[in-house]
Amino acid sequence: MKKYLSIALALSFAFFGCLDKKEEKGNKQSISETKAKTASKDFIVIGYTESKTGKFATESREQSQGLKLWAEDVNKNGGIYVKALGKKLKVKLISYDDESLKDRVQQLYTRLITEDKADFLISPYSSGLTASAAVVSEQYGKVLIATGAASDKIFKKGYELVYQIYTPASRYLKDAIDLLKEKHPDVIKIAIIYENSNFAKSVATAAKKYAEEKGFKVVVFESYDPGTSDFTTLINKIKEKGAQALIGGGHFTDGQAIAKQVNDVKLPLKMLCILVAPAIDKFKEIGKAALYVSGPSQWEPKVDYSPKTYPEKFYGISSKEFVEKYKKIYAKDPSYHAAGGYAAGLVLQKAIEDSGSLETSKVKNALDNMDIYTLFGHIKFEKAPYHGRQEGHKMVIVQWQEKQNKLDKEIVYPKEASTSNYIPYNKKF
Amino acid sequence: MKKNLFSLLLALGIIFYFILTPMILNSPILRESSFTTLMYIALAISLNILMGFTGYVSFGHVVFFGIGGYITFALLYYYKISLFLALILAGIFAALIAALLGSVVLNLRGAYFAIATIGINEAIKSLVNNLEFLGGAEGLFFNMKIYKSYGGPQNALWLSFYLLGIITIVVLIISYLIKHSKFGLGLFAIREDEDAASTLGVNTKLFKTIAFMISAFFPAVVGGIFFFKNGSIDPGSAFSLTKSVEMIFMVMLGGIGTILGPVLGAITYDKIKETLLVSEAFKNLHLTISGIILLLIVLFVPEGIIGFLRRKIKVLKNILD
Numbered sequence: 015m016k017k018y019l020s021i022a023l024a025l026s027f028a029f030f031g032c033l034d035k036k037e038e039k040g041n042k043q044s045i046s047e048t049k050a051k052t053a054s055k056d057f058i059v060i061g062y063t064e065s066k067t068g069k070f071a072t073e074s075r076e077q078s079q080g081l082k083l084w085a086e087d088v089n090k091n092g093g094i095y096v097k098a099l100g101k102k103l104k105v106k107l108i109s110y111d112d113e114s115l116k117d118r119v120q121q122l123y124t125r126l127i128t129e130d131k132a133d134f135l136i137s138p139y140s141s142g143l144t145a146s147a148a149v150v151s152e153q154y155g156k157v158l159i160a161t162g163a164a165s166d167k168i169f170k171k172g173y174e175l176v177y178q179i180y181t182p183a184s185r186y187l188k189d190a191i192d193l194l195k196e197k198h199p200d201v202i203k204i205a206i207i208y209e210n211s212n213f214a215k216s217v218a219t220a221a222k223k224y225a226e227e228k229g230f231k232v233v234v235f236e237s238y239d240p241g242t243s244d245f246t247t248l249i250n251k252i253k254e255k256g257a258q259a260l261i262g263g264g265h266f267t268d269g270q271a272i273a274k275q276v277n278d279v280k281l282p283l284k285m286l287c288i289l290v291a292p293a294i295d296k297f298k299e300i301g302k303a304a305l306y307v308s309g310p311s312q313w314e315p316k317v318d319y320s321p322k323t324y325p326e327k328f329y330g331i332s333s334k335e336f337v338e339k340y341k342k343i344y345a346k347d348p349s350y351h352a353a354g355g356y357a358a359g360l361v362l363q364k365a366i367e368d369s370g371s372l373e374t375s376k377v378k379n380a381l382d383n384m385d386i387y388t389l390f391g392h393i394k395f396e397k398a399p400y401h402g403r404q405e406g407h408k409m410v411i412v413q414w415q416e417k418q419n420k421l422d423k424e425i426v427y428p429k430e431a432s433t434s435n436y437i438p439y440n441k442k443f
Numbered sequence: 444m445k446k447n448l449f450s451l452l453l454a455l456g457i458i459f460y461f462i463l464t465p466m467i468l469n470s471p472i473l474r475e476s477s478f479t480t481l482m483y484i485a486l487a488i489s490l491n492i493l494m495g496f497t498g499y500v501s502f503g504h505v506v507f508f509g510i511g512g513y514i515t516f517a518l519l520y521y522y523k524i525s526l527f528l529a530l531i532l533a534g535i536f537a538a539l540i541a542a543l544l545g546s547v548v549l550n551l552r553g554a555y556f557a558i559a560t561i562g563i564n565e566a567i568k569s570l571v572n573n574l575e576f577l578g579g580a581e582g583l584f585f586n587m588k589i590y591k592s593y594g595g596p597q598n599a600l601w602l603s604f605y606l607l608g609i610i611t612i613v614v615l616i617i618s619y620l621i622k623h624s625k626f627g628l629g630l631f632a633i634r635e636d637e638d639a640a641s642t643l644g645v646n647t648k649l650f651k652t653i654a655f656m657i658s659a660f661f662p663a664v665v666g667g668i669f670f671f672k673n674g675s676i677d678p679g680s681a682f683s684l685t686k687s688v689e690m691i692f693m694v695m696l697g698g699i700g701t702i703l704g705p706v707l708g709a710i711t712y713d714k715i716k717e718t719l720l721v722s723e724a725f726k727n728l729h730l731t732i733s734g735i736i737l738l739l740i741v742l743f744v745p746e747g748i749i750g751f752l753r754r755k756i757k758v759l760k761n762i763l764d
Contacts, residue, residue: 067730110721111729116673116680118720120600121475125721128472145584145675152587153596165581171674172587210572212677215580239569 057106058094058372060085060362061126062136063147068114073351074139077162079344080355081136082107084363087331087339094363097370105359112138116146123150132156133372136358137176139351141165141212148176155374157365157381160402161358162351165216169396169403175374177381177395178404179354179361180312183213187221187261189409190287190310193427194259195228197436198284205234205257207248207272209264214289218262233257242268245275253281263289269309270300277303282440293350293412298421306439308413308426313350313390316423317410317431324387330360333389357390413437450703450764451619457706458484458615462608474604478672480713481604485611485665486686487693487705488618493658494691495700496627497651498634499549502557502687503564504662507537509681510567511663512670513577519671520583521576526593530606530667537663538656545655549648552637561684568682582677590674603672607665614661619702621657630654634700696740698749702764707748712737 062081065074085105088094093102108130110122119138126132127150135151137144139162151158152173160168161179164186169178194201204225208218215237222232233255236248252260260276260283263269269291276286277300285308291297292309313333320332331339336356340348362377364386369376385394385406394406411427415434424434461480465473490504514533518524548559572580590599621627629650632640641647670676689712697708715736719729744751753760 066727110726113720113730115683115685117479117686118717120673121472121479121717122721124471124475128470142582142675142677142680146673149587149596149600149672149674153600165584167581167584168675170586171584210580212581212679 058103059106059132060134061108061132063112063122063138064109065114065139066111070114070139076349076351077139077355080352081359084356084359094366119143119146120150123147127154134362148173157377159358161354169400177402179358181407181409183216184220186217188224191225194285201258201284202231203233203257204230204259205252207236207262209240209268210237211240211264214264243271245272259285261287266291273307274300274303280443284438286439304414305442306437308411310409311412313353315347316433319389327387329364329386330388336389353390357388360388447764449762454703454706458611478604481607481611483709483713484706485614486690487709488614489658489661490690491694491705493654496630497654500557501560503560505687506564506567507659507662508666510537512666512676512681515667516670516676530664533667534660534664538660541656541659545652549651564682568678571678585674603668607668610664698747701749704747704749
């Protein structure tokens with residue numbers, strides 16, 4: 015037995031040694047192949063990494079499923095028409111697992127570009143991984159559509175070819191504050207509590223600034239550590255300072271806990287607006303505590319974005335059609351990550367069609383001038399100094415309401431997407 | 444002496460292979476995959492100095508990788524000093540922190556030391572999370588312009604690779620020199636029986652602290668290079684405990700306390716992961732398969748690759764180290 019093992023071990027070393035050599039050969043070949051390939055192109059290759067394992071696995075899978083659905087739709091119609099080549103080209107997606115870690119993102123993106131000959135790139139999920147990928151995409155002059163990355167910081171860094179689909183963190187709670195101002199002009203004191211994590215912090219900091227501009231007084235502005243489950247002290251502080259509205263949160267679990275504990279002490283807030291958690295269906299598990307809690311969302315299956323709502327600039331399928339198709343394949347409602355994935359593909363498709371080319375500079379030009387409405391909402395990119403940051407897309411605000419004694423998630427803002435009227439939080443006490 | 448030199452030369456040869464192939468073939472893919480391999484090698488060798496030679500298993504060793512990353516990043520971000528200087532300063536700073544921490548935690552032994560190092564990593568992660576000038580929980584992002592002084596992003600990626608190559612060679616040679624010095628002998632004595640070593644006149648406290656400092660210096664420099672290359676840094680990726688566990692695993696896989704062991708351990712671990720990750724057939728199952736392979740290795744070759752080869756092949760018994 016042990017003899018075999020030693021042979022197996024020796025063989026495995028030999029195997030890995032050979033692999034390296036194969037790679038070298040492949041590389042030599044690829045240079046001559048590239049020239050031949052451009053002349054007879056049959057596919058548009060789109061490369062990306064998916065976090066199949068690790069902490070982003072759920073969100074990243076949804077995003078990738080949305081993108082795959084887009085590719086299927088395109089290929090069913092024969093592909094994307096590229097004017098310069100005078101024909102329709104089908105789309106080929108190539109992806110690898112980045113394990114939700116920075117370690118291999120650059121390695122895999124380099125591979126996608128040089129080995130797999132990707133024409134365009136889609137970002138990994140999360141801002142941190144996208145920033146790593148962007149260094150490589152800029153280096154090779156490839157367009158990178160960033161979906162699943164809401165940070166503003168990436169776009170201050172002089173990237174020329176990175177384009178964001180999501181509403182950036184700096185505008186995440188802006189609409190909630192606008193809504194508060196509109197519905198409760200008497201409210202002055204508000205509280206912001208947030209999880210001390212990458213995303214929640216940038217959202218909260220921007221929200222504070224915007225709220226103060228709008229004339230609110232932020233009486234509590236506190237962070238809590240990730241994993242916190244007891245918010246009694248913070249809630250007492252909010253009560254003591256006399257805040258009339260509470261916004262903040264971070265991820266699902268803490269958001270849900272805040273909603274529950276605020277409900278337990280019957281804090282008579284005019285508005286309770288929490289990040290992430292209310293947008294997820296599981297939120298209703300806390301029963302009545304979820305009632306009238308609102309929260310921002312990038313997109314909701316209930317939104318009605320279609321050629322009817324935006325007749326002039328609408329591109330692609332309507333949101334309803336997307337939801338139906340998605341449900342048919344994956345047997346569940348798509349999350350906003352999935353819609354973002356589909357939208358990333360659409361944006362690329364539109365840019366290729368507008369420019370009539372697969373050349374980076376021409377597609378970049380088309381993206382710079384893009385101003386369209388899709389199933390995901392408005393898409394328009396900023397110019398320098400925040401080149402590529404999303405400026406068109408707006409968040410929607412959802413609120414848990416009661417319909418026939420059952421909790422139901424409704425869209426209450428903006429008006430053009432709303433499915434119900436906004437109800438003040440303290441109405442339930 | 445012949446025995447020792449052979450392992451060193453073999454390890455050097457392997458490292459040179461990973462540095463030179465991407466260079467000669469001018470291949471970015473090979474550069475990227477060799478970068479990861481070299482990074483793992485350098486990290487594994489550094490940890491081995493503490494874990495293998497001195498017998499102190501640090502579960503939070505990634506803390507120095509993170510500290511180095513943050514110091515390099517902040518120095519370049521705010522003061523625009525040269526990368527080389529920033530890396531050296533990062534290394535020195537990490538070593539000083541190690542000295543400071545060492546004076547407290549190195550009094551602990553076994554599991555207590557391991558737990559304390561995890562605690563340190565988490566504490567520093569929390570601290571960085573709350574330091575505004577380090578970007579807090581959001582982290583810092585480079586402006587692309589920063590790469591211009593290094594000849595643009597493309598050259599910067601090559602530069603990072605060469606620097607990492609140099610560091611890997613340096614850490615290997617240092618590890619060799621330590622092992623065959625009087626200082627190294629003192630460390631081994633501590634590993635075998637600390638009380639006996641102390642009785643025999645080994646200044647255990649000083650020896651342990653120096654070993655801890657050396658094994659902190661190199662991960663810090665590697666961290667600096669890694670995050671310079673990535674263009675962004677955040678506490679989650681800088682202080683990830685997974686990397687600590689990976690480091691320990693690589694050392695054990697190759698052969699704890701040896702010169703060649705961490706090199707072979709790192710390569711085996713990295714290549715198994717990389718091959719599965721990009722292979723058409725396995726890329727969806729790579730974690731399962733690499734898990735099974737690693738489990739088999741641990742079950743059947745618990746003494747590590749070096750130990751196994753020495754036991755099995757008589758000729759190697761006297762020359763592998």
